Amino acid sequence: MxxxxxxxxxxxxxxxxxxxxxxxxxxxxxxxxxxxxxxxxxxxxxxxxxxxxxxxxxxxxxxxxxxxxxxxxxxxxxxxxxxxxxxxxxxxxxxxxxxxxxxxxxxxxxxxxxxxxxxxxxxxxxxxxxxxxxxWSTVYAYDKTKFKEGPKTIADFFDTKKFPGKRGMRKVPKANLEFALMADGVPANQVYEVLATPKGVERAFKKLDTIKNETIWWEAGAQPPQLLADGEVVMTTAYNGRLFNAIANEKKPFEIVWDGQVWDxxxxxxxxxxxxxxxxxxxxxxxxxxxxxxxxxxxxxxxxxxxxxxxxxxxxxxxxMPTAPNNFKNPLQNDFEFWADYGDELNERFNAWLAS
CATH class of the missing domain: 3.40.190.10 (Periplasmic binding protein-like II)
Structure with a gap:
């Protein structure tokens, strides 16, 4: 994590x-x-x-x-x-x-x-x-040296035309499916209602399809800041604390986008x-x-x-902090009951999607 x-x-x-x-x-x-x-x-x-x-x-x-x-x-x-x-x-x-x-x-x-x-x-x-x-929150960040004007919303993360370059995402469905639905226009307070339906799951994976070929998958929390620093990706999802460490302590030119943060x-x-x-x-x-x-x-x-x-x-x-007023304007709380109930099923579906 x-x-x-x-x-x-x-x-x-x-x-x-x-x-x-x-x-x-x-x-x-x-x-x-x-x-x-x-x-x-x-x-x-x-x-x-x-x-x-x-x-x-x-x-x-x-x-x-x-x-x-x-x-x-x-x-x-x-x-x-x-x-x-x-x-x-x-x-x-x-x-x-x-x-x-x-x-x-x-x-x-x-x-x-x-x-x-x-x-x-x-x-x-x-x-x-x-x-x-x-x-803590899963957010995304970008390398400020790569764009004159950087992304501002969760939808921008999926916009490879306006913001070309590789993306980084954690190699699990949790947060990725939520990001995909919010980027596709689903309000934060309706994400789990939509995701609990077969159509909602299809919609989320269809949105992920749009960046699948441009995505590098990470597993350990130290990886996404390193992927950004090495220029392997231009933006990546990550844990907010890892990004803070890279920005504040390692002086990396990264910018966090808090829109659509999934907090936990x-x-x-x-x-x-x-x-x-x-x-x-x-x-x-x-x-x-x-x-x-x-x-x-x-x-x-x-x-x-x-x-x-x-x-x-x-x-x-x-x-x-994730809960600072300026950062908490469009947050989504991870629904632990949803993931406790559907986690195994969606993990299986996600792994099959990755392999396809």
């Missing part, structure tokens, strides 16, 4: 090992996330403070999302991951499948302002098996049978408190899911 530092986990482990070699009660947690700038933000905001507080070691691993690896570990009775960062549709489906631990939401800490957790977290951020950390949540889950289940739950409570969520926003432009955290986000970072 979404979110460059393959060695970040190793570095974190080293800090813990040096600082707490003699801690008798220390645990080792294996925390799995998406890598890159996103995992770096978690290491800085969550892992390092947790290790300093507890003496634990955190083994940070990367993956490309989905439930396949969690499911395989649970079914084999050989769970090696303690904590995994997942998208909302996967959290819901994994809970339904029984491959995730049930969490006691009543045990989550209050906000720093005294607000009960149930009222402090935004709607949908806490469910039976998961606790959210961030609001990322959440912590514990695979059923995790070796350090109780410790992982303590880490979740720590990493989703008011201060930790605000601290993460120092490192990446993903919005915190606690209301009490927003006032603590640095002012210079606030305009880069």
């Amino acid at each position: 979404k979110h460059l530092l393959k060695s970040a986990g190793v570095a974190a482990v080293g800090v813990a090992a040096l600082g707490f070699a003699g801690a008798a009660s220390a645990d080792t947690l294996t925390v799995v996330s998406w890598g890159g700038a996103y995992t770096k933000s978690q290491i800085e905001a969550y892992h390092k403070p947790w290790m300093a507080k507890t003496g634990d070691t955190i083994n940070s691993e990367d993956y490309n999302g989905g439930l396949a690896e969690i499911r395989a570990q649970v079914e084999a009775g050989n769970v090696t991951w303690d904590l995994v960062d997942v998208e909302l549709s996967d959290a819901v489906r994994g809970c339904d499948e029984g491959i995730l631990e049930v969490l006691d939401a009543a045990d989550l800490p209050k906000g720093d302002d005294g607000t009960a957790a149930a009222d402090d977290f935004i709607q949908g951020a806490v469910n039976e098996c998961a606790v959210a950390t961030i609001v 949540l990322d959440l912590w889950v514990i695979p059923r049978g995790a070796p350090n289940k109780d410790r992982a739950w303590e880490f979740i409570k720590f990493s989703t408190d008011t201060q930790r969520l605000a601290d993460q926003a120092k490192w990446i432009s993903y919005g915190p899911v606690r209301r009490s955290s927003f006032p603590k986000v640095q002012p210079d970072m606030q305009p880069h």
Whole structure:
């Protein structure tokens, strides 16, 4: 998902090992996330403070999302991951499948302002098996050096006559089908109603057909900014935090187009049978408190899911959040129930379409 530092986990482990070699009660947690700038933000905001507080070691691993690896570990009775960062549709489906631990939401800490957790977290951020950390978006960006006047709308992404050049898209149907329908004129608030019909699915794939031959497909979140930087594409869909990192920290000449952004949540889950289940739950409570969520926003432009955290986000970072007023004019919230219900079917259809 979404979110460059393959060695970040190793570095974190080293800090813990040096600082707490003699801690008798220390645990080792294996925390799995998406890598890159996103995992770096978690290491800085969550892992390092947790290790300093507890003496634990955190083994940070990367993956490309989905439930396949969690499911395989649970079914084999050989769970090696303690904590995994997942998208909302996967959290819901994994809970339904029984491959995730049930969490006691009543045990989550209050906000720093005294607000009960149930009222402090935004709607949908806490469910039976998961606790959210961030609001993030799939958007698209273009290389400003390639156009005198760049694209402004989601429809422009599909307009290869006005904006010629290769596109980059994630190699999954999620967000791509939504982008296609919005580009084809479907209002954001009607996208899932249309996509739930056979005609709507056909319409989305027909729109994708128009750029299929001009598209390079990416899988890991670090790829789209690299594709842009290398000139392999002139515009690409990507996770907004990855683009922010490329623009703000690497000084790349990229421009984000927020029109039609598909926003989502990322959440912590514990695979059923995790070796350090109780410790992982303590880490979740720590990493989703008011201060930790605000601290993460120092490192990446993903919005915190606690209301009490927003006032603590640095002012210079606030305009880069998906939910900033100027960015949130035509957003679409990913419908996790839709993807939990139709994900397998549409993944199969998408893979067959790619192969055709």
